[in-house]
Amino acid sequence: MSLQSQPSPEDQRRTLLAVVLITLIFVVWMWAQPAAEPPVAQEDPITDTTDARQRAENQAEQQQQLTRQQRQAQEGQQARQAEPDAPPGADVDDPALGDAQTGTEQQIVVETERYWATFSTKGATLTSLKLRDYDKAYDKGSDERVPVQVVDTTSAGALSLAFTTPENHLVNTRALYFQPQLVGGNQQRLARATAGDTLRVRGDSLALAFEAKLGGGTLRQVYTFDEETYEMGLRVDQTQPQQFATADGYDLVWDGGLPFSEGSPEAEARESSAHVRYGGAVTSMTLSEKNTAEKRFSGEVDWAAAKNKYFTAAMIPQGATRGAELVGRQASSDGPAWESYTMRLQMPQARATTQTDRFELYLGPVDYYKLGAYDRGLYDMVDFGYSFFEWITGPIITWIFLPTFKYLGSVIPSMGLVIILLAILVKTAVYPLTKSSYKSMAKMRELQPRMERIREEYADDQEKQQEEMMKMYKETGVNPIGGCLPMLLQYPILISLWIFLPTSIDIRQESFLWAHDLSVPDVVLNLPFTIPFYGDYVAGFTVLMGLSMVVSMSLQGGGGGSGGQMKYLKYFFPVVIFFIFNRFAAGLSLYYLFYNIVTAAQQKYINNQIEKEKEEGEGAGGNGAGSKEDIREARRQHRREAAKT
Numbered sequence: 001m002s003l004q005s006q007p008s009p010e011d012q013r014r015t016l017l018a019v020v021l022i023t024l025i026f027v028v029w030m031w032a033q034p035a036a037e038p039p040v041a042q043e044d045p046i047t048d049t050t051d052a053r054q055r056a057e058n059q060a061e062q063q064q065q066l067t068r069q070q071r072q073a074q075e076g077q078q079a080r081q082a083e084p085d086a087p088p089g090a091d092v093d094d095p096a097l098g099d100a101q102t103g104t105e106q107q108i109v110v111e112t113e114r115y116w117a118t119f120s121t122k123g124a125t126l127t128s129l130k131l132r133d134y135d136k137a138y139d140k141g142s143d144e145r146v147p148v149q150v151v152d153t154t155s156a157g158a159l160s161l162a163f164t165t166p167e168n169h170l171v172n173t174r175a176l177y178f179q180p181q182l183v184g185g186n187q188q189r190l191a192r193a194t195a196g197d198t199l200r201v202r203g204d205s206l207a208l209a210f211e212a213k214l215g216g217g218t219l220r221q222v223y224t225f226d227e228e229t230y231e232m233g234l235r236v237d238q239t240q241p242q243q244f245a246t247a248d249g250y251d252l253v254w255d256g257g258l259p260f261s262e263g264s265p266e267a268e269a270r271e272s273s274a275h276v277r278y279g280g281a282v283t284s285m286t287l288s289e290k291n292t293a294e295k296r297f298s299g300e301v302d303w304a305a306a307k308n309k310y311f312t313a314a315m316i317p318q319g320a321t322r323g324a325e326l327v328g329r330q331a332s333s334d335g336p337a338w339e340s341y342t343m344r345l346q347m348p349q350a351r352a353t354t355q356t357d358r359f360e361l362y363l364g365p366v367d368y369y370k371l372g373a374y375d376r377g378l379y380d381m382v383d384f385g386y387s388f389f390e391w392i393t394g395p396i397i398t399w400i401f402l403p404t405f406k407y408l409g410s411v412i413p414s415m416g417l418v419i420i421l422l423a424i425l426v427k428t429a430v431y432p433l434t435k436s437s438y439k440s441m442a443k444m445r446e447l448q449p450r451m452e453r454i455r456e457e458y459a460d461d462q463e464k465q466q467e468e469m470m471k472m473y474k475e476t477g478v479n480p481i482g483g484c485l486p487m488l489l490q491y492p493i494l495i496s497l498w499i500f501l502p503t504s505i506d507i508r509q510e511s512f513l514w515a516h517d518l519s520v521p522d523v524v525l526n527l528p529f530t531i532p533f534y535g536d537y538v539a540g541f542t543v544l545m546g547l548s549m550v551v552s553m554s555l556q557g558g559g560g561g562s563g564g565q566m567k568y569l570k571y572f573f574p575v576v577i578f579f580i581f582n583r584f585a586a587g588l589s590l591y592y593l594f595y596n597i598v599t600a601a602q603q604k605y606i607n608n609q610i611e612k613e614k615e616e617g618e619g620a621g622g623n624g625a626g627s628k629e630d631i632r633e634a635r636r637q638h639r640r641e642a643a644k645t
Contacts, residue, residue, distance in 0.1 A: 092169045092171075094165050094167045094169045094171075095167070095215060096165040096166060096167065096169075096214055096215040096243065096244040096245075097165070097171065097176065097214060097215075097244075098213060098214065098215060099213065100176040100177055100178070100212040100213065100214055101175070101176065101177070102177065103121070103122065103177025104121075104177075105120055105121055105122040105177070106120070106121040106180070106194045107119070107120055107121075107127070107194075108120075108121070108180060108190075108193045108194055108199065108208065109193065109197075109198045109199065110198070110199045110200075110201065110206065110208065110223075110225055111198050111199065111200045111201065112200075112201045112225055112226070112227050112228075113132065113201075113227050113228055114131065114132055114133065114228065114229065114230050114364065115129050115130060115131050115132055115150075115230065115363065115364075116128070116129070116130045116132070116147075116198075117129045117225075117232070119180075119208065119210075119223070120157060121177060121178050121179070121180055121194075121210065122156075122157075122174070122176070122177050122178075123156060123157045123160055123172075123173050123174035123175070123176065123178070124173060124176075124178040124210030124212070124221045125156070125157025125158065125159050125160055125173070125174055126151055126157060126158045126159045127151065127153065127156075127157050127158070128149065128151050128153055129149070129150040129151045129158075129363055130147035130148065130149055130150075131147055131148045131150065131230075131311070131364060131365075132147065134147065134148040134261075134310075134311075134365065134508075134509075135147060135148065135509065136148055136149075136261050136262075137261060137262045137263045137508070137509060137517060137519070137520065148261045148311060149259050149261070150258055150259075150311060150313055150363050150364075151256070151259075152255070152256025152257065152258075152259055152340065153259075154256075155255055155256045156174045157174050157255075158254055158255055158256055158313070159234075159252070159253070159254060159361075160172050160173045160174045160253045160255065161173045161219070161221070161236065161250050161251065161252060161253070162250060162251040162253055162344070163244075163245040163246070163248075163249070163250035163251070164245065164246045164248055165244060165245065165246070166242075166243075166244075166245075166246060168246075172253070173212075173219070173221075176212055176214075177212065178210035178211055178212045178221070179210065179211050179212070180194065180208065180209070180210055181208075181209040181210070181211060182199075182206075182207070182208060182209075183207035183208070183209050183222060184207060185206070185207075201225045201226070201227045202227060203227060204227075205224055205225065205226060205227075206224065206225045207222055207223070207224045207225075208222070208223045208224075208225075209221065209222040209223075210222075214243065214244035215240075215243040215244045216240050216243035216244075217238065217239050217240030217241055217242070217243035217244050218237075218238070218239040218240070219236075219237075219238055219241075219244070220236070220237040220238075220239075221234065221235070221236055221237075222234070222235040222236075222237065229370075230362055230363055230364025230365070230370065231360055231361065231362055231363075232360075232361040232362075232363060233358070233359070233360060233361070234252075234358070234359040234360075234361055235356060235357070235358050235359075236250075236252070236347075236356070236357045236358075236359075237354070237355075237356050238350075238354065238355045238356075239353065239354050240353055240354075241349055241350070241355055242349075245349060246349070247349050247351075248349065249322060249346065249347045249348045249349035250346075250347055250349070251325075251344040251345065251346050251347065252315060252317075252344070252345040252347060252359060253342065253343070253344050254304070254306060254313055254315055254342070254343045255340075255342050256340050256341075256342070257272060257274065257306045257308070257313075257339060257340045257341035257342075258272070258306055258307060258308045258311055258312070258313055259308075260272075260308060261308060261309075261310070261311065262308075262309055262310070262519075262520070263517075263520055264520070267309075268308055268309050269287075269339050270286075271307075271308055271309035272286070272287075272306075272307070272308045272309075272339040272341070273285060273286045273306070273307055273341075273381070274304070274305070274306045274307075274326045274328060274341035274343055275304065275305045275306075275307070275326075275380075275381040276295070276297055276301055276303070276304045276305075276324050276326060276343075277301065277302035277303050277304075277376065277377055277378075277380065278297045278299075278300075278301050278302070278324065279299075279300075282377065282380040282381060283295065283297070284381065284383075285326045285328050285341070286328075287328045287329075287330045287339050291329065291330045292327075292328065292329045292330070293326075293327070293328040294325070294326065294327050294328070295325070295326045296323065296324075296325050296326075297323050297324045297325070298322070298323040299321075299322075299323060300320065300321060301317065301321045301323060301324040301345060302316070302317075302376050302377070303315060303316040303317070303376055303378065304324050304326070304343040304344070304345055305343070305362075305378065305381055306341045306343055307366060307381055309503070310365060310366055310503075310505045310508055311364065311365055311366060312362065312363075312364070312365075312366050312371075312378075312381065313361070313362070313363050314361070314362040314363075314371075314378060315343060315345055315359055315360075315361060316359060316360040316361070316362065316374060316376060316378075317345055317347070317357070317358075317359055318357075318358040318359060318360065319357055319358065320348060321345055321346060321347060321348075322346040322347065322348050323346045324343070324344060324345055324346060325342075325343075325344040325346065326341065326342070326343060326344075327341070327342040327344075328340070328341045328342075329341075329342075345359075360374070362374070362378070365505045366379075366381070366382060366503075366505060367505060368398070368402050368406075369406065379398075382503060383499075383503075384397060384499060389492075389495055392492045392496075393492065393495055393496040393499055396492060396493065396496040397496050397499065397500045400496075401422075401496060401497065401500050402500075404422065404425070405418065405422065405500075405504065405506060406506070408421060408422065409506055414510075414512060415506060415507050415510035415512065415518060415587070416510070416511075416512025416513065416515070416518065416587075416590060417512075419501070419507070419512075419518070419587050419590050419591050419594075420590070420591075420594045422591065423591050423592075423594040423595040423598060424594065424598055426493060426497070426595070427595060427598040427599060427602065428598075430489075430490050430493065431602060433489055433490060434490075434599075434602055434606070435602075435606055438603065438606045438607075438610070439606070439610060440478070440479060442610050443476070443478045444478060444480070447472065447476060447478060450472060451469065451472070454468045454469060454472065497588075497591065498588070501585060501587050501588045501591060502519070502584060502585040502587070502588055504519075504587075507519050507585070507587045510587075512586075512590065514540060515540070515541065515586040515590075517586070518585060518586045518587035518590065519585050519586075519587060520585060520586065521537065521539040521542075521582065521583060521584065521585070521586055522539050522540045522541050522586035522589070523537040523538070523539060523540075524538055524539070524540035524543075525537060525538040533579050534579050534582055535582055535583055537582075538582070539581070539582050539583075539586065539589065540586075541586050541589035541590045541593055542578060542581045542582050542584075542589045543578070544589075544593050545577070545578075545581065545589050545592050545593040545596060546574035546575070546577060546578040547574070548593055548596035548597055548600070549574040549577060549596055550574050551596075551600055552596050552599055552600040552603065553574075
C-alpha cells in the first residue's frame with residue numbers, strides 16, 4: 001500500500017459527491033424495484049474516482065520528522081532553497097571551482113529510437129528530451145508535429161549535481177562548464193555533434209561524458225544510451241572529491257517536473273505529482289490550494305520520480321543514499337497554474353580518493369510493463385483511488401485489466417474495438433451474477449401481494465409481521481437481499497474500470513469513429529455558453545450512453561413502474577450520468593455505452609426465460625415462489641398501476 005498526500009478539498013468534494021450520488025441512486029433504484037414487472041435490473045453504480053488521491057498523510061508527516069544526517073551550513077541551506085531560479089556557483093570566489101566558472105556553452109543532440117536528447121556543456125545537463133512516439137495532444141490536429149517534451153526547457157537544465165565546497169559555498173553544476181568526451185568513440189564524431197550534427201544510437205550503446213577540473217580533483221558525468229528503451233544511464237565519477245566538496249556528499253537533482261502535454265492544463269495540473277519510494281512504500285506530493293510543499297526523507301531511497309498524466313521522469317540510484325527531498329511550487333501568470341517539482345537524491349561522500357555512483361534514469365510513458373521491468377514498484381506512482389478502494393482496485397487493475405487490455409491491443413488494431421470487446425467480456429464474466437440478481441428480484445415481485453397482506457394483517461404487531469415474512473421467505477426459498485448482493489459484487493469491477501481507462505496511455509491519441517482521441521471528451525458540438533457542472537460542449541459518446549440507459553431502464557420498468565417511480569427514475573438517472581460523464585475521456589463513455597447495450601440484451605433474454613418458466617410452472621400446477629393466485633394478483637396490480645401512469 002502506498003502513502004500519498006491528501007487530495008485537494010475540491011477533489012475530495014467532487015469524488016465524495018460522486019460516490020454519495022451514485023450510491024444513493026443505487027439504493028433508491030433497489031427500493032423502487034420490488035413492485036415492478038417484468039423483471040427489473042438495476043443499473044450498475046459508477047463511482048468517480050478519477051481524481052482520487054487519498055493517502056495516509058499522518059504517516060508521511062511522521063516520515064518528515066525523521067532525523068536527517070548533518071547537512072550544509074545554514075548559508076548552504078538558504079541558497080539551496082533559492083534554486084533553481086539562480087543556480088549558485090557562477091559568481092562566487094572559490095578556489096575549488098577554478099576555470100570551470102568560465103567557458104563557451106555547446107549543445108549536443110543524441111538520437112535513439114525513442115527520443116531526441118539535448119545536452120549542454122554548461123552544467124553537463126539535459127536541456128531537452130523529446131519523445132519520438134508521442135505528440136502533444138493539443139497539437140494533434142496541426143500540420144506540424146510537436147513531440148512530447150519531458151524537460152522544462154524554461155530552466156537552465158533538468159539534471160544537475162549540488163554540493164558544498166570546503167569554503168562553504170553551495171554549488172550547482174548548472175553554473176559550471178564541462179568538457180565533452182565521447183567514451184570509446186571517434187572524437188571527430190563528437191566535434192561534428194558540437195557543431196550541430198546529431199549523435200545517433202543505432203544498434204550499439206553510446207557513452208557521452210562531461211568532465212570538469214575542480215581544485216585538485218575531477219568531476220565527471222557519463223551518460224549512456226540504449227537504442228530501444230526510454231532508459232538513460234548516468235555515472236558520476238569523482239577523483240579527489242575532498243578537494244572540491246565537503247563530507248556531506250552531493251545531491252542529484254531533477255528540476256522542473258514535467259511540462260504539460262495534454263489539451264487541458266487545468267485537468268493535467270491535478271494529475272501532476274512527485275513521488276519517492278521509501279521504506280517499501282510510495283509517498284506522493286501533489287499541490288492543490290497550497291503554493292509550495294516540501295517533504296524530506298532520511299536513509300535508503302529506492303527512487304524519486306515526477307509525473308504528469310501520462311509521462312514520468314524517474315531517478316533510480318544503484319547504490320546507497322543518504323535520503324531524498326521533494327519540493328513543489330505552484331505558479332501562474334496569465335494562464336493556468338503551473339506545477340513544478342524538484343527532486344533530490346542525497347548521496348554520501350566516500351572517504352576514498354575516488355568514488356563512482358550509478359543511476360538509471362527513466363524518461364518516458366507511464367507504462368505498466370516498461371516500469372515493471374525495473375522491479376522497484378515504479379508503477380505505484382499511479383493512483384488507484386482512495387485507500388479504502390485501493391486494496392481491491394489495485395489487484396483488479398494489475399492482474400486482470402492491464403494484461404487483458406495489453407493482449408487485446410496487440411491483436412486488435414483499433415483501441416475503440418478493444419474497449420467494446422472489453423465491455424462485452426466483462427458483462428459476460430458477470431452474467432451469472434446478473435442473472436441471479438434478476439431472478440431474485442422477479443421472485444420478490446411475485447411475493448409482493450403476500451407481503452402486502454402480511455403487512456395489513458399484522459400492522460400493529462411488527463414482531464409478528466417480521467416473523468411471518470421470514471416464514472414466507474423460508475417456505476418459498478427466496479432471499480430478500482438476493483437481488484442486491486450479486487449486483488454489489490460487481491461494484492469493485494466498475495470502480496476499477498473507472499480508474500483504469502482514463503489513465504491508460506494505450507488509449508491516448510487513439511481515434512475511433514468521430515473521436516480523434518479516446519483519452520479526452522469526443523466533442524461533437526461546441527456551445528456558445530457554459531452550462532454549470534456540464535461545460536460548453538456536447539460529447540457524442542456521452543449522449544449515446546445516456547440514451548442507452550433510457551432504453552435499458554425501459555426494459556427493466558416494463559413501461560409502467562411502481563406507482564410511477566420508475567417512470568421518473570428512467571429519465572433522472574441518464575440526466576445525472578450525462579452531466580457527470582461529459583468531461584470524461586471518450587473511451588470511458590464508449591465503454592459504458594456498450595456495457596449498457598449488452599446489459600439490455602441480457603435483460604431481454606433473462607426476462608424471456610423467467611416468463612417461460614412461469615408459464616411452464618402454471619401449466620404444471622406448480623406454485624413457484626408464490627401461488628397461482630399470487631401471480632394473478634401481481635399481474636392485476638401491475639395493470640392497475642400501468643393504467644394510472
